[in-house]
Amino acid sequence: MASTDTPVNRLPLDRHPLFRSSDVDETRETMARVLCDHRLEVVDTRKPLDARMHSCRLNAVSLNYVHYGTEVEVTPGKTESFHVVQAHLDGNGVVRCGKREAYTEPGHAAVTTPTAPLRMRLSGTSRLLVVRFERTAVEAVLARHLGHPLRRPLEFELGMNVGVGRPAHWFSSLEAEITRANLDDTLLSDPRVVAPLEEQLITGLLLVQDSNYRAVLDGKVPSVPGGTVRTAVDLIEAAPDLPHTVGDLAAAAGVGIRALQGAFRRQLGVTPTQYLRDARLRRVRDELLAAEPDAGAVSRAARRWGFGHLGRFSGWYRHRFGENPAQTLRQ
Incomplete structure (x- = not known):
C-alpha cells in the first residue's frame, strides 16, 4: 500500500485531503460531515484503523476517496438526501441496500437508493471512490429528461458492472473528471464548467444504470x-x-x-x-x-x-x- 503514495501513482484527489486518523469516532464524525451519520465498526480490533478521506465538493456532486486500512462494517441506514456510486479501486465488499445485495470489487460498483437502508462490509484492502449525488439534483435531471414531474421515487438497481459497455464508458468519464478536479481548480469555481459537468454525469448515470425509469428513458x-x-x-x-x-x-x-x-x-x-x-x-x-x-x-x-x-x-x-x-x- 505504501507505493500508492508515490508521485508516480498518486492517490485520487490527493490535493483535497480531508483527514487521516486511527480513531474510530473521529473517522466517523468527520466522514459524516461529507456523507451522513453512520455506525462504523472495526471487524478485527487486532488490525488498527488507518482511515483517510480526500474530498472535493462541486455543487450537487461530491467526489471522495476513502480508505479504512482494515476490515470494517459501515451502517448509514437510509441516506435520504443523496445517492452514492461506490466503486472499488482495490479490495472488495458486500453492499446491502434495502432488499438488494451486491458484491463489489474493481469492475463492479454499487449505486444506492436514498430511501432504502444501507449497510456494507469492506475488506481491509479496500480503496474506494465514493461519489455523492444529491437526490434533488438527480430527480430534477430525470424530470427534465421525461418532460414532466416524477410520478414515483427513483430506485436504482444496486449492482453496476463498470467493466464493460456503456457503464464502463460512463465510469471512465467519471474517473477522468475526478483526475481533472484534482489538477484544475477552474472546475471548482466556474459554473459554466460545473453545471454542465454535473448534468452530464447525472444523465449518464440515469441512462446506463438500470432503474424503475430506465424503460421510459430508453423509449x-x-x-x-x-x-x-x-x-x-x-x-x-x-x-x-x-x-x-x-x-x-x-x-x-x-x-x-x-x-x-x-x-x-x-x-x-x-x-x-x-x-x-x-x-x-x-x-x-x-x-x-x-x-x-x-x-x-x-x-x-x-x-x-x-x-x-x-x-x-x-x-x-x-x-x-x-x-x-x-x-x-x-x-
Missing part, C-alpha cells in the same frame, strides 16, 4: 413543436458565455431534454452541447483575430468563453478551424 423520443430548436439556438447565440445546460435550454423551450436533443440531431445534425461549444469556439476565434498577440491571450479568451480545460479546448478548436489558437492569434 421513443417525443416530438417537439415547431420553433423549439430556434428558441434554444437564440438563447445560446445571445449569450454563449452563460452557464447553459441542456436541461436549462430544454426548460426554456418548454420540452424535455430527450426531446430537445432529438430535435437538434434531426434539424442541425448536432447535440445542444455541441452547438453551444461551437458558438463559444466562434466567439474565441473572433476575439483572437482582433487581439494583440501576447503569451496569455489564448488562455484568457478560452476561459472568458467557458472553456475550463485548455487541452480539450485546443483540440476542439483545431478540429473546428483547422489551425491552433496560437496560429489564429498571429494572423
Whole structure:
C-alpha cells in the first residue's frame, strides 16, 4: 500500500485531503460531515484503523476517496438526501441496500437508493471512490429528461458492472473528471464548467444504470413543436458565455431534454452541447483575430468563453478551424 503514495501513482484527489486518523469516532464524525451519520465498526480490533478521506465538493456532486486500512462494517441506514456510486479501486465488499445485495470489487460498483437502508462490509484492502449525488439534483435531471414531474421515487438497481459497455464508458468519464478536479481548480469555481459537468454525469448515470425509469428513458423520443430548436439556438447565440445546460435550454423551450436533443440531431445534425461549444469556439476565434498577440491571450479568451480545460479546448478548436489558437492569434 505504501507505493500508492508515490508521485508516480498518486492517490485520487490527493490535493483535497480531508483527514487521516486511527480513531474510530473521529473517522466517523468527520466522514459524516461529507456523507451522513453512520455506525462504523472495526471487524478485527487486532488490525488498527488507518482511515483517510480526500474530498472535493462541486455543487450537487461530491467526489471522495476513502480508505479504512482494515476490515470494517459501515451502517448509514437510509441516506435520504443523496445517492452514492461506490466503486472499488482495490479490495472488495458486500453492499446491502434495502432488499438488494451486491458484491463489489474493481469492475463492479454499487449505486444506492436514498430511501432504502444501507449497510456494507469492506475488506481491509479496500480503496474506494465514493461519489455523492444529491437526490434533488438527480430527480430534477430525470424530470427534465421525461418532460414532466416524477410520478414515483427513483430506485436504482444496486449492482453496476463498470467493466464493460456503456457503464464502463460512463465510469471512465467519471474517473477522468475526478483526475481533472484534482489538477484544475477552474472546475471548482466556474459554473459554466460545473453545471454542465454535473448534468452530464447525472444523465449518464440515469441512462446506463438500470432503474424503475430506465424503460421510459430508453423509449421513443417525443416530438417537439415547431420553433423549439430556434428558441434554444437564440438563447445560446445571445449569450454563449452563460452557464447553459441542456436541461436549462430544454426548460426554456418548454420540452424535455430527450426531446430537445432529438430535435437538434434531426434539424442541425448536432447535440445542444455541441452547438453551444461551437458558438463559444466562434466567439474565441473572433476575439483572437482582433487581439494583440501576447503569451496569455489564448488562455484568457478560452476561459472568458467557458472553456475550463485548455487541452480539450485546443483540440476542439483545431478540429473546428483547422489551425491552433496560437496560429489564429498571429494572423
